[in-house]
Amino acid sequence: MRSTQGMQLAIRLACLALFVAVFAAAHRQRVAQGRRARQLAEAGGEGGEGGVQAAIVGGAKAAKGRYPYLVSLRRNVPGHPHFCGATLIAPRILLSAAHCFWDAAKANSSDASVKLPQARIGGYESRGGKYEARQVVDMLTPAAYNPRTQQFDVAVLLLNKPSAASPVKLAAGNRKAEPPLKEWQQVYSAGWGRLAHAGALPTVLQEVALGYVPRANCSKQLPQVTKYRSMICAGSPLGGRNTCSGDSGGPLLRKGRRMQGDIQIGVVSFGFSCSGKLGVYSSVPYLKFWIRQAVIPGAARPARAAAALRSARRLAAAPPAPPPAMDELKAKLGGLLGRGHHAERERPLDESQLAAAADPRAMPGRRLYQEDRHTLIPDFSLPGPSKAGVPCQFMAVYDGHASHKGSEHASRRLHDYIAAQPAVQACTGESCDEQKVEAALTAAFEGADEEIVGKAIERGDRYGTTAVCALRIGSALYAAHAGDSRAVLCRDGHAVSLTRDHKPASVPEERRRIEAKGGQIVYEADRVVSNPEGVRHSRLNMSRALGDPDFKEPRRLVEAAPDVARVELRPGSDTFVLLGSDGLFDVMEPQQAVDLALQALVGQPSEASAEAAAGVLVQEALRKGSSDNVTAALLLLDWQRAAA
Structure with missing residues (x-):
């Protein structure tokens, strides 16, 4: 009996001791939190300059002048026009919140420009005082932004001209x-x-x-x-x-x-x-990763070492917005703007890259990632017979899907496959074997496809890309494509379509080919279903593409072989070749695109005016509501060199 009472007493004492210990620990935690709160209420702090007191x-x-990169976004309304803040992260780029612009983003109307705010950079007083005044001319918010949950609540804004203030890191x-x-x-x-x-x-x-x-x-x-x-x-x-x-x-x-x-x-x-x-x-x-995408798409791309690529230009991205109304948007953007969730996109942003000039010809639109890629080689050096005085040019646009990796790979390698083809090397413009060149382009596409498929399988991935390219040798122009990116020739101001979209259901011969191999097509969505034997099940809205291993094995439902068109160019009549992703041509007819480009090619066409024209096309596509990645690229036909 005494033993039982002693055990009960010991248990009670142990419980009391445990309660006292828990109470003491909680008290110590409250004291620590109170101490930390008092520290927060006092001046100074970790690396800070002090001056913050309870108010x-x-x-x-x-402190006046302490935040030179801070921005007041203001609307032209009576009373207090300030409605949101932002920070300057590059000379022409602001970072803000998507919910500040949700109404303007939904508007998507031709007068949406009036909804874009003014920016006061480095100001102090809410009214008056000294500040840099700029106009926001472009805006980009993530496609994944959710106004209900505020997930991905971030926005990138483009200014009409650079700021002299120091950006924040x-x-x-x-x-x-x-x-x-x-x-x-x-x-x-x-x-x-x-x-x-x-x-x-x-x-x-x-x-x-x-x-x-x-x-x-x-x-x-x-x-x-x-x-x-x-x-x-x-x-x-x-x-x-x-x-x-x-x-x-x-x-x-x-x-x-x-x-x-x-x-x-x-x-x-x-x-x-x-x-x-x-x-x-x-x-x-x-x-x-998204900010990087919106600011410098392709910043992580490795340098191209091939001598033939010295003239190649890489695209950057800019945010969607109303139609450009300023001369700055018709030339190179003076600082900036495109990457996603893959490993190479997660590197810290190199702030020095933000100061580099960029080109507005490719933009992620409302999508979260920029998966388009582009290659432009104004002087495409080809081995083989002497081509002195014969202009050789190459341009291509790639629209990736399921990742940027397919378009990235193709943009580095397809032109190498083309340049290595003996039939292409032997072509001098006047003497080209048309059938052999067509077979050579097909071999190049299929070689690049095999390489991309192999790399995707090695990575356990499933990505792919469209491909459309223009190869000009003298007076001969070859357009080859697989997928739904397009090529258009401007002839006497008229649009001449050189390609036809490869769609699984709406193109009869493509539909018959797929069904003959036992493939399944979803007609209402115009998509082909991946091999049912495959581990993963997916659908693709094109019948030809590079990559896409799920659609190549065990049955080749999606082909890589391109359609090839040859055009004999006419000096003085043929001005340029326009290549564009479906984000451009889904909202714009070829003739509309040609007309807009011609308006921008004022005076003597040049590389700068071609870049400006491409930028105008992309901006107009975004204004019209394109929600896909948008790329436009112009290849000016060099008749002066041909005449020489």
Whole structure:
């Protein structure tokens, strides 16, 4: 009996000791959180410059000139025109939030330009003061942006001309991990948003010190953060510090000792109370792949070493927008703008690349990734008989699907296969064996296809690409294509179509070929179904393409052999060849495209005017509502050299 009572007493004492230990641990945690909250309320911080003190919604006036890269986006409305913030990330590029522009993006109308805001860069006062004034002329938001959940809440904006201000640095991209910050590590935000919920608007720029909150802890209060890795959190342990209405699109920063050391880790997205404990931000490290895509598509592409490619030009991307109304958009973009979720796209953005000039001929449109590629070789050096005085030119457009890898591979290799064909080498323009050249182009396409399929299988992947190319040797023009990218010749101002889309259901001979091999076609969607014996089941809306192993083995349902058209060029009549992806021609007839290009080729046609004309075509396709990647490329026919 005594033994039983002694055991019960021991158990009670152990439970009491455990309760005291738990209570003490909780008390220590509350004390630590309170200490951290007081630290956040005081001046200074990790690498910061100080000056942040308790004020309305936890913020205070920022030091004048501290944020030269901060931008006030403003509409031409009476009262307080500021509606969102942004940051300058390159001389002509702003980073903001997609929800700031959702209504304008939905409008998709010819007068949408009036909805694009003005930008005040480096200002301090909400009214008046010194600042750089610029006009936003282009806007791009991710195709995956969800206005209900605010997933992928980020936007890239193009300015009408470069800013002289110093851009902010972006955190390195990492889609698998959060920013390398400890819990409650100090971060900052700044903007011209309201000083309280439904409260007054500030007269000068405000900043607020916050603490970073890892997703695991943030999701306890905001469960949706668990679902979307594009979101990160920051706030205050005791509440009372947060961003508010009007701060959207502004930055979440790790401040350096000077402004040059600032690193942007987030974009202000949403919260449930201006004075609440937590706010949600779009993660720059996670979304860096898309920002990179929107700013410098192809930046990770390896350098091309072949001597024949010295003149080749790589495309960049720019965001979709209303029709270009400024001369700057009819020349090379003075700084910028295209990559996705594959490994090579996840490298940290090289800030020095953002200053490089870029070309507006290819844009991701409303898609999240840019999968188009392009090759232009104005002087296509071919071995074989002397071609002195014979212009040799090559141009190709590739529209990838299931990845950028197929179009990337083709853009590097197809022209090599073509240049290696003896029939092509022997062609001098005046003396070309048409049948042999056609067979050579077919062999080149099939050789590139075999290489792409082999690489895809090796990677356990399934990607592919369309291909359309124009090969000009003297007065002979050859257009070869597989898929639904197109080639158009401008002859006396008229559009001459050189290709026909390869579709599984709507092209009778393609349909008969596929069904003869036992292939299945979904007629209402005009798609061919992959080999049922394959591990994966997919559908493709074209009957010819390079790559696509699921459609090549065990039965070859999708062919790589191109259709080849030969045209005898007419000096003085034939001006250029236009190649475009389906994102262009889905919304524009060939004659419309030729007319627009001719309008842009003012005066003596040149490489610069050709780039401008291609940019005009892409902008018009986006204005018309194209939601696909859009690429347009012009090959000017060099008659001066031919005459020489």
